[in-house]
């Protein structure tokens with residue numbers, strides 16, 4: 001009896017084991033706590049002629065005024081509170097693109113940096129207090 005050694009099948013070499021399963025290219029945040037998203041239908045952006053305006057292509061020059069105009073439109077939105085809640089939920093799972101609840105990406109990034117600086121300062125103060 002011929003003993004066959006395991007090897008390539010029909011000219012194909014076995015694929016190397018991947019250490020991790022392939023990751024999806026886009027990350028989706030888990031569904032927010034409240035299941036009812038009917039409020040979105042009442043939003044200014046969803047009822048706008050140009051919903052893409054909430055996703056500006058830049059944040060300098062022409063776009064600065066555009067962003068301010070869109071943020072002003074958000075301030076008239078009847079569901080800004082719901083929008084802000086959803087934004088907070090999504091931000092906990094990663095970066096969020098576009099203008100939400102009258103905040104631009106730059107505004108949110110700046111607020112995040114300020115918070116991180118304040119936390120770092122508090123940690124440093126605590127370390128100095130403990131070391132003293």
Ligand code: SF4
Pocket residue numbers: 043044045046054073074075077078079080083084099100101102
């Ligand atoms: S507050 Fe939110 S829901 Fe309302 S217009 Fe702005 S981005 Fe849209």
